[in-house]
Amino acid sequence: MSVDQIISNIKERNPHQPEFIQSVEEVIESLSPVLEKKEIYRKYKILERLTEPERLISFRVNWMDDNGDIQVNRGYRVQMNSSLGPFKGGLRFHPSVNYSILKFLAFEQTFKNALTGMPLGSGKGGADFDPKGKSDEEVMRFCQTFMNELFRHMGQFTDIPAGDIGVGNREIGYLFGQYKKLRNEFAGVITGKNVRWGGSWVRTEATGFGLIYFACNMLSTQKDSLEGKKCLVSGAGNVAQHAIEKIIEMGGTPITVSDSSGFIYDEEGIDKDKLKVIMKIKNEDRGRIKEYLDHYSNAEYHENKEDEEFNPLWDIKADCAFPCATQNEINKKDAENLVNNNMVLVAEGANMPVSKEGVQVFQNSDVMYAQGKASNAGGVAVSSIEMTQNRMGESWSREKVNKQLINIMNTIHKDCTEAAEEFGFKKTDYVHGANIAGFTRVANAMIEQGIT
Known part of the structure; x- marks a missing residue:
């Protein structure tokens, strides 16, 4: 065929x-x-x-809000492929969640997890529940009810979820606590836990840090680095925050940050103190990125408009771009603007943030471009490290985990370039390289395990 x-x-x-x-x-x-x-x-x-997923799970989640009214949401888990290990992938709580989005995420996860070289299958799950605007008690009640069904399909050798959009430290805590109560066991069945009770150092930072480590590998192929480079970053969540942190550490200058309402452009650059303000606004106050202007009035705020042909964020002159928000945030016109502004590098921190047409624009240009299945694999890599620590009953140092993360991202980069060259593509064709390297590892395992 x-x-x-x-x-x-x-x-x-x-x-x-x-x-x-x-x-x-x-x-x-x-x-x-x-x-x-x-x-x-x-x-x-x-x-x-x-x-074709190995298993699709859908269930009703009934919970009571603070007004005493019953709310009804849909919960899901897509168990995609277990040829390399137990199903592994995050949970997303967002109104847009449906089978199409979760299947795409689980499919991408298959290749991403394979690229890490760790024993990980692939999966994804979540609910059409929006934590924004909910009290801690409402989020707790939802998470507990959600876990009342999901726990039947989980296990440290079966399926190990993690966090994703809308599922941060608070939600992970509530989910794990309910699982522990239901199973009467303290097991490493969820990653992204607090380091005080079974989590791993660097897990929170891993996706953002790994993204920048991978980008540094990309630049090194041109004998270049992030030093002195202006960087566009979208998103203001976990991935974006820690990508910004690492860009600053590597000598680059982040100049944008965004959320669903709009974006901030700070021409002077976002430094460590400004990043702390962003983290407080988003992590503690659960506010909007516009509040950045209350602290730094010289910055510009651009509100999102539904009828815009392109996102002005991606038309700001810079050297590197790191889309870390959500899928399809860069369309064809955005990609053309990035290319026309002589962008050196685009590396994805989110899952599939570039449309199919946008990918083609990058592929036909001189821009170095890496898709998320390679460049944002740091999160699941450290999740696997967390799983190892849990099984061994150990807690590794921050330095040890970060060193392993660097090694994994270096290896992913090496595998991508070698796979691209083997099949006649440019060494720096990370699209073909990542897809081929991930596919062959999973495919060979499937063949060796028979028709299952």
Whole structure:
């Protein structure tokens, strides 16, 4: 069966799932030379099997708000592929959550987890619940009810969730506490826990730190570094905050930060003190990024407008861009603006933040471009390290974990460049390199384990 036929069949089997189809098309198109060279992958129908989750779980979540009214949400878990290890992937609490988004995230997670070299399968889950504007008590009640169903499908050798959008330290604590009560065991079944009770140092920072470590590897291929470079960063959550922190440490200058309402442009640059203000606004006060102006009035605030052809954030002149907000935040026009402004590097901190058309723009330009399955794999890498510590009953130092994170990101970069070269692409073609390197590891495991 040809690649076009495979894609056509997947579209037919998954109607009304645009995000999932987008992620599948992007990966499969990269794999054409692999399928041509190695017939065994076609014989065992690896692509058809990879794009079909092993298990889809959906459940009702009833909870009571502070007014005593009953609310009803939908909970989900997509257990995508377990050929390399137990299902592993985050939980997302956001009104947009549906099967299409979770399947795309789980599919991307398959390759991302494989690239880490760690024994991790792939999964993703969450609920169409919005923690914004909810009291701590409401969030706790929701998390406890959500876990009352999800715990049946979890286990340290079965499925180990983590956090994602809308699921931070507070939510992880409530989820783990309920699991512990239901199972009557203290086990490493959720990662991203507080370091005081089973978590790992650097887990909170891992995705943002790993993103910048990977970007430094990319720049090193051109004998370059982040020193002195102006950087565009979108998002204001965990990934963006720690990407900004590491950019500053590496000598770069972050000049933007954003949330769903708009973005801040600080021409003078965001330094350590300004980052502390951002963290307080978003993590403690749970406020909007516009409040940055209350502290630094020289900065500019641009409110998001639904009818805009492009996002002005991506039309600011800079050297490097790190989209860390959400999927499809960079469209074709945004990508063209980045290219026209002579951007050196674009590396994804979010999952699939660039549209299919935007990816093509980057691929046809001189911009170094890395997709999230490689560049934002630091989070799941340290999750795996947390799992190892839990199983061993140990707590490793911050320095030890960070050193391992650096090594993993270096190895991912090396594997991507080698895979790209092996199949006739440029060494710095991180799109093909990441897809091929991740795919071959999973595909070989699936073949060796038989038709399961």
